[in-house]
Amino acid sequence: MVGTGASVSFGVQEVADIGAVQTPYGSVTVAALLQLVFVATLCIVGAGGLFSYIAAARVLCRRERQRVAAELEAFESFQSYLQSSTPAASPATPADPQRTLVQQSNDSLAAVRETFAETVMAVDHYKEDYDETLIEHARAELGPDAGGALAEADAFTPGLRSVLVDRTNAAIRQREQFLAEMDAEAESLRESERRLTDPVAESATLVEPLDDEYPALEARWQRFGTVEGHVEQVVTDRSRHATDENTSVPSYLYESFPVPDPVVADASAALGVIRDRRARVTDALTRAN
Structure with a gap:
């Protein structure tokens, strides 16, 4: 797991408004959804390891499937x-x-x-x-x-x-x-985790080394925008999954879960890590300019 550190709240506040998605609670922008869930996540567990909610949700989903x-x-x-x-x-x-x-x-x-x-x-x-x-x-x-x-x-x-x-x-x-819905949810969790892991891993490569010339640093900084977009797309797709009547999650599954949606919570933490790393490239650009 990747530690986030106290500065992860830095880019979440800067998430661009990329449009609204439909959730079980109504229409909300991806930016607002990420920011609100990220704040809630910090209030509950602090800036902990990435993808811990998805991991817990997969265990919960597997247990509930066995019971059903x-x-x-x-x-x-x-x-x-x-x-x-x-x-x-x-x-x-x-x-x-x-x-x-x-x-x-x-x-x-x-x-x-x-x-x-x-x-x-x-x-x-x-x-x-x-x-x-x-x-x-x-x-x-x-x-x-x-x-x-x-x-x-x-x-x-x-x-x-x-x-x-x-x-x-x-x-x-x-x-x-219920079994069909549980299988669809398990697949959504697996696929979401995979799609979140890749951007976080790539963001780690974009901060090493930080002693390149300005053009190389600027290219990395620009690439971060694409990487962040991948995370935001996961949230958009997850919101569609949650409201799709053919794949919707049983309403009782996350009744006692610490956050409303494990994918959105972990995506928010992942975005915080990526934004924190982008800030390091921004600092390096400032010094190189």
Whole structure:
């Protein structure tokens, strides 16, 4: 990681207004976005290592993907049970027809509840993420009507089975969508980190040595503008990714994250390092002039 030092705030204040981008919070210029996030970053952790937020986000994304995949597998197991189950409906006895049918149905519904608990509620992270009773979780995942019926009904009827299958399929599709979004986010994080690493690395080569003649120093100083533009473009592309309904990040993913967006935060720190190095070339130009 590259240390930033206390002077990183120097170029962030000079970021050119390169236009507005759309974020989940409305329209904002890239310059303002970088500056505001950079200030917030300094307030939270100081001028620390580069790309630490992206690294933390990649760990978070990987962990959440594993959890969603486990939930998907659990719902698929519950779905398989439902599809192979048959609601109890045996001939009634003359002595007590209603009691016989209800008792056999109760036995079947108890088995469905047990299977729900042994699949959907048995994922390793259940207590940490949910810690709900069966009725609470069934209602949350399957809807208040189907979930309530699963937890409180007297009979496992064909109608209830059909509703449970439909709602379980919906829960599966939701997890599949989450997995697709998580994969897109992981790729965005990887690509953003790569695209930020290259400008920072190039900026290091542009400050060594600083004893060249004026034309060479001026060429380096001009090159810094292009390098900074690469960083600003990462922010623009990231903002598009965040608002693209086909690749949008699940809203809950960064709820407890220290900054609103890890890429924008690390891009701001990277820009600070680059601007600091450009200032060193500016000083050398002044001396050489």
